Amino acid sequence: MLRTLFSVGLMTMVGVFLLKFVFGLFGGFVVLMLWLLGIALKILIVGAVIYLIVRIVSPSTARRMTDSFSGSGPSSS
Numbered sequence: 001m002l003r004t005l006f007s008v009g010l011m012t013m014v015g016v017f018l019l020k021f022v023f024g025l026f027g028g029f030v031v032l033m034l035w036l037l038g039i040a041l042k043i044l045i046v047g048a049v050i051y052l053i054v055r056i057v058s059p060s061t062a063r064r065m066t067d068s069f070s071g072s073g074p075s076s077s
Contacts, residue, residue: 051065
């Protein structure tokens, strides 16, 4: 049990060191990637809202959109 406790403590210390190293060395790159992730999430949310509105207003158009993006042919239903 004591060995497990020391192992967890050692892994925590290594993880903190690696995080400090990564953010210190590649800080600008990490910030850029997080910024791009934020923009991608905003675009995803806007697209989902637009699709939801189209699905409520015109279900057949939403079905055609789904079929065209999924790669399958036109649905027969």
